[in-house]
């Protein structure tokens with residue numbers, strides 16, 4: 116990181132989930148974990164093209180600067196660190212396009228070393244219920260690219276229902292993919 120950064124005094128609130136992990140604001144000390152986790156496999160970049168692979172020191176600096184300075188109040192997006200009870204940062208989940216009284220979109224990634232523990236589904240469920248309370252959202256949406264069976268399962272376990280497929284909706288590395296939309300409604 117070059118130069119000092121002024122940390123926001125308005126970080127995201129911590130969302131307790133269970134004994135294994137919680138959703139917390141990012142910390143400067145998480146930078147090393149990001150570098151490690153996001154360089155293990157190109158799969159995270161494959162499904163989330165905005166996260167580069169390889170993930171460089173400069174990428175980590177840019178992300179930490181953004182996440183540590185962004186105010187929570189009034190923003191239409193917010194990002195939480197998935198943090199084990201030990202304090203270790205093992206992934207992220209976020210809300211995008213927050214429309215108060217209406218809708219928000221959820222997204223997530225998990226460090227490959229921790230795949231298979233069922234953490235993302237519980238994180239997505241907790242964050243979605245939080246958004247319904249905090250922002251009065253009636254619906255939470257999520258999208259997955261065709262072929263991302265793990266992510267589809269995460270959404271199903273979080274209580275989301277499949278809604279629609281948009282055909283050839285996105286291009287990644289020169290190839291077109293269908294995108295599947297999922298929803299979780301406040302009544303459900």
Ligand SMILES: CC(C)(COP(=O)(O)OP(=O)(O)OC[C@H]1O[C@@H](n2cnc3c(N)ncnc32)[C@H](O)[C@@H]1OP(=O)(O)O)[C@@H](O)C(=O)NCCC(=O)NCCS
Nearest residue numbers: 159162223224225230231232233235258259264265266268
């Ligand atoms: C998607 C992701 C968060 C899942 O993390 P995870 O820790 O493995 O999640 P879980 O522990 O819930 O396990 C995944 C589930 O998918 C199942 N699964 C694994 N491979 C699968 C496949 N190819 N097809 C369908 N289901 C699969 C597992 O059996 C498990 O379900 P189960 O608990 O019913 O047995 C993680 O793989 C990831 O970060 N991927 C890259 C980023 C990404 O895709 N983000 C979402 C963008 S929409």
